[in-house]
Amino acid sequence: MKHSLAARLGGLILCATSLSFTNIASAADWLTLQGTEPAGASNPVNIWGFIQAQYQDDNSDANAADQYVPAKLIGPDLDSQSQFNVNRARLGARGVAMPLDSQINYFLLAEFGNNGITDPENSSAKLTDASITFNHVKGARVRVGMFKTPGSEEGLQAIHVFDYINFTNVTNQMMLERFPNRRYTPNVGPQTITPENDFNGFEESVGAFRDVGVQVFNTFKLDNGWEASYAAMFGNGNGLNFGDNDSNKELYLYLAAEKVFSGKGPRRSGMKFFAWSQDGKRTADFTNDATHNPEEYDRERRGAGFKYLNKGLRFTAEYLEGEGMIMQGVHNPSFGIGPCQGNPTSTAGCHGAEAEAKGYYVEGGYRIPSTNWELDVRFDNYQRLDGDQFEAEYDKLTLGAQYFFNPRVRVAFNYEMSDAEAPNFAKGAGPNANLDGIEDRFSVQVTAIFK
Amino acid sequence: MKKPYLSIGTVIVTAVLTLFASMSTLAEDEKAFAEHKFVLQISDMDAAKQTLVLNVAANIMKHYGPDKADVEIVAFGPGLRLLFEENVNGNRIDGLVNNSGVRFAACGNTITKMTKTLGHPPAMNSHATVVPGGIIRIKELADQGYLLVRP
Secondary structure, eight states: OHHHHHHHHHHHHHHHHTSOOOSOOOBOOHHHHHHOOOTTOOOSOEEEEEEEEEEEEEOOOOOTTSOBOGGGSOTTTTSOSEEEEEEEEEEEEEEEEETTEEEEEEEEEEEOSSSTTTTTTTOSOEEEEEEEEEOOSTTOEEEEEEEEOSOOHHHHSOGGGOSSSSOOHIIIIIISOOOOOSSOOOOOOOBOSSOSSOSOOOOSOOOTTEEEEEEEEEEEEOGGGEEEEEEEEEEOSOTTOSSOSSSOOEEEEEEEEEEEEEOOGGGBEEEEEEEEEEEEEEEEOOOOSSSOOOEEEEEEEEEEEEEEEETTEEEEEEEEEEESOOOOOTTOTTSBOGGGTTOTTOTTOOBGGGOEEEEEEEEEEEEOTTSSEEEEEEEEEEEETTTSTTOEEEEEEEEEEEEEEETTEEEEEEEEEEEEEOTTSOTTSTTHHHHTTOOOEEEEEEEEEEO | OHHHHHHHHHHHHHHHHHHHHHHHHHHHHHTTTOSEEEEEEEOOSOHHHHHHHHHHHHHHHHHHOTTTEEEEEEEOGGGGGGGBTTOTTHHHHHHHHHHHOOEEEEEHHHHHHHHHHHSSOOOBOTTEEEESOHHHHHHHHHHTTOEEEOO
């Protein structure tokens, strides 16, 4: 199955590149776009937001006991295999605190949709961004508050211009952080539809690629149309939670160099190279006993990639790897699976708190000339518990099409062909009892941006 | 003792404004044979109006040609931000001045008020000519046959 996915991907890329190149495309300096306002030309209050409404249908098969795991159900509810949902509805304001002083700007955004931000805490709304940027020091802007952290392109980019409906597996499982519960929480096993218990064992919102802290950053214009960006952030390492749950802090680093071809904003044409790292610790009680005995675990993430967007053609590739705090699915809030469940120091491994993972994705888009259609294709790979007996490998090929009613309203269609297996186990044995049935998913999503 | 200083200050301000005015006159003289004269007003807070007024100036020049069109953009009130040194439209202003001879006038009254608010004078675009009052400048140009447009 893996080879067939790769073969299909190669064929599609060949088809795409054999077509003529025209029209618009984009690469973006997300640090500047999200953290600053145009000097001398920003209003005090710019109201903006977007709505995303979707339908998803998953064709995965149940296990031998007619039970399902979260990967086969539609999130964030994880109650069924097909669902209409308003997965994002965000409203915010951004601008300059005082019109005459462009050196201080702010960014405020709240989520009202149904997703991993609001569902775990049963909240109808949750603040996702609240930051102030000081632009007084040349070459070193300072941003404080809650905002997107320096990191992978898929997480750092603005979600309302994301060209697919669902994240790649490596982003969803390794980068979209789920934070350990305050006390040891047992796994939730496979269940029939409709599940008797909430499949999501995590009590807090996903990290949403955000943190609370302080960031120093800037973008410099170089010769020949090149730009160089850097960011260094020091944060709680506790996602959308305003405070911290331990005294450990997270260090985020980011470097990028981009050749800007033309345009501006999130869809400007350019060729960008980037690298990033995240380094911190998490405190959690993963031992299955009656004692509250939290311990510290390292969490490291790093990656590098490339993005090219010009004349209607887009190509992105990124490699990511992680050490520590490797999630084993939202139904496993103790981060462990198999016999080492509740035993992080087991020599048999398989506990995510001390494990490794890696993955990559390559994707491309092509805007069909003289039409409002764009074709997209993406292949992603994720190796969870890399090198462990319980290692699981996920491959996904996503075929997509987008129709742009106008630059701010579009509908996207995605068809995902997924394959997952634990290579150290026979078919149907161990983790494969539930991984074998992960199959295709169809999604359609409408996005409307207003500002 | 204060009166002499005030007088000196007044003389300096008057001299500077006179110098600016003469420079403005020189610039207008370069457009002596222009057949189509426009004065564009920018006084809004809305940042989109900054883009709009620059677009209008560019379109006038494109349609008539720099030799046959004379455009002066007068900024006052919140619209004065267009002529701040830091404004992101600085490159476009450079282009309109250098390639098409578009002139930019900055309201002295607004600068005075903004100076009080900020505690220091706002740093202005080097292409901005300070005039005593934006609305006065518009009246002067209107009297000379310029068509007032407020995009």
